[in-house]
Amino acid sequence: MRIGELARRTGISERALRYYEEQQLLRPERRRSGYREYAEGDVRTVRNIRTLLAAGLSTYTIAEVLPCMTDDGDALVPACPELTTVLSQDRDRLTTAIDDLLAARDILDAIIAAGRSETAQPASDPALTAAPAG
Amino acid sequence: MRIGELARRTGISERALRYYEEQQLLRPERRRSGYREYAEGDVRTVRNIRTLLAAGLSTYTIAEVLPCMTDDGDALVPACPELTTVLSQDRDRLTTAIDDLLAARDILDAIIAAGRSETAQPASDPALTAAPAG
DNA sequence: GTAGACATTCACGTTGACGTGAGAGTCCAC
DNA sequence: GTGGACTCTCACGTCAACGTGAATGTCTAC
Numbered sequence: 001m002r003i004g005e006l007a008r009r010t011g012i013s014e015r016a017l018r019y020y021e022e023q024q025l026l027r028p029e030r031r032r033s034g035y036r037e038y039a040e041g042d043v044r045t046v047r048n049i050r051t052l053l054a055a056g057l058s059t060y061t062i063a064e065v066l067p068c069m070t071d072d073g074d075a076l077v078p079a080c081p082e083l084t085t086v087l088s089q090d091r092d093r094l095t096t097a098i099d100d101l102l103a104a105r106d107i108l109d110a111i112i113a114a115g116r117s118e119t120a121q122p123a124s125d126p127a128l129t130a131a132p133a134g
Numbered sequence: 135m136r137i138g139e140l141a142r143r144t145g146i147s148e149r150a151l152r153y154y155e156e157q158q159l160l161r162p163e164r165r166r167s168g169y170r171e172y173a174e175g176d177v178r179t180v181r182n183i184r185t186l187l188a189a190g191l192s193t194y195t196i197a198e199v200l201p202c203m204t205d206d207g208d209a210l211v212p213a214c215p216e217l218t219t220v221l222s223q224d225r226d227r228l229t230t231a232i233d234d235l236l237a238a239r240d241i242l243d244a245i246i247a248a249g250r251s252e253t254a255q256p257a258s259d260p261a262l263t264a265a266p267a268g
Numbered sequence: 269g270t271a272g273a274c275a276t277t278c279a280c281g282t283t284g285a286c287g288t289g290a291g292a293g294t295c296c297a298c
Numbered sequence: 299g300t301g302g303a304c305t306c307t308c309a310c311g312t313c314a315a316c317g318t319g320a321a322t323g324t325c326t327a328c
Contacts, residue, residue: 004304014305019286033294034306055245056238059285078249087246094239098232104190105228111189112221115212138274148275153316167324168276193315 003028006038010046017046023059025049025066048076056094061086137162140172144180151180157193159183159200182210190228195220 007014020026021036026045028036048071052062065087068080078084141148154160155170160179162170182205186196199221202214212218 002305013286015288016286018307023285031294035294036305051241052245053285054238055241056235057242075248076245078245081249084246084249087242087249091239091242091246094235094242098235098239101190101228101232101235104188105225105232107185107189108191108221108225108228111186111210111212112218112225114209115215115218115221136275147316149318150316152276157315165324169324170275187315 001038001040003036003038006042006046009043010050012046012050020046020049020059024063025059044071051076055090057090061090135172135174137170137172140176140180143177144184146180146184154180154183154193158197159193178205185210189224191224195224 001009003014003017006012007017010017017026021028026038026042026049028038028042031037045066048066048069049062052066053059057065065078065083068078068083070077070079078087135143137148137151140146141151144151151160155162160172160176160183162172162176165171179200182200182203183196186200187193191199199212199217202212202217204211204213212221
């Protein structure tokens with residue numbers, strides 16, 4: 001099938017599909033005209049790419065792990081044992097990002113809480129404003 | 135003080151300090167030579183900016199909320215009540231981002247688990263590894 | 269009066285997964 | 299044979315907080 005049909009069947013833009021090829025996640029055949037010719041299995045491959053993107057992997061990592069994965073129809077299964085190492089590193093990256101955001105939210109919560117207690121109580125020392133005179 | 139001293143005293147690069155001015159978070163005076171002249175209070179202002187950046191706020195939002203905050207020496211306190219609304223919206227944004235990353239990690243965990251059960255068991259059980267749709 | 273530290277304003281580079289035209293060629297039904 | 303849908307390859311734009319020169323001007327200690 002050509003790129004338009006694959007785009008319709010997967011819900012992914014043609015631009016994104018060309019980008020996936022550029023990142024070597026897809027390798028469609030070419031007609032003499034230069035048109036891309038996709039195989040039936042590419043529909044599922046695109047879905048798997050989306051799953052891995054949703055899992056927070058970069059296209060670079062996906063290109064690395066995708067050839068070594070099988071798709072039993074229900075779940076994506078890493079076929080090579082060393083893949084688990086790569087995936088675990090990305091899991092750690094995700095955890096770090098999550099922790100950073102949790103810490104950021106804690107800071108924000110403290111500021112919001114300070115504002116609430118401020119409106120409940122009269123101000124203690126409302127001078128010392130280093131804020132720009134907007 | 136000039137920009138170099140402020141940079142040393144805050145640990146923030148001169149480039150960043152100029153960027154903060156561009157984003158209207160700082161408004162130093164100017165000497166006749168064009169050199170920026172910072173006030174003592176700007177040291178604390180810069181620290182507050184860093185706190186708000188660490189809280190996940192954009193420079194645009196910080197420019198919005200900074201003039202309406204007081205600094206009691208220990209904590210940053212929103213002085214205007216409507217600020218809490220803005221900050222709560224950013225808190226929601228953070229929560230959404232956190233949830234997205236948690237969902238991503240769940241997907242990754244399912245894939246990793248599928249790999250482990252694949253190497254542990256000779257026969258796969260696809261229904262067992264079915265991830266919740268979403 | 270001069271070396272050299274310090275400052276200034278541009279302005280492009282970084283990161284990633286695409287969006288969005290521009291200009292041109294290809295395919296197919298009528 | 300033609301018109302319109304389809305596809306192609308560039309190639310810049312997006313978002314954000316800066317990094318990193320380049321070319322140039324200012325301040326200050328000696």
